[in-house]
Amino acid sequence: MAEIVDNTAFNFEQGQRARKLFAAVVLAALDDAIADDKKYGNGPDQIARWARSRDGREVLSCAGIDPNERVVKGLMDFVAKGVRTSVALSREESERRHALELDAEAA
Secondary structure (H helix, E strand, C coil), X not given: CHHHHHHHHHHHHHHHHHHHHHHHHHHHHHHHHHHHHHHCXXXXXXXXXXXXXXXXXXXXXXXXXXXXXXXXXXXXXXXXXXXXHHHHCCHHHHHHHHHHHHHHHHC
């Protein structure tokens, strides 16, 4: 019985690692689209084209993200903002956004 639990836990951990790997691919695609947006001005279109492609849908699904139009719109909005993923995921950026929200509520 203990062996079955160990195998299940191992398989779950492997699945989580694979999901994180595919999530990293999504973040890299976002960074590439942001770079394209700054260089050529077509970043949101690039990420939308990728997310709607068969490969893009597969990567999003493997990352645990439902590849629907709402997600594509969110990816396009994220790229349009032009904030790199490493900055957007940082604690400082999160605290800055939270402070701006608090200031907006107070006003």
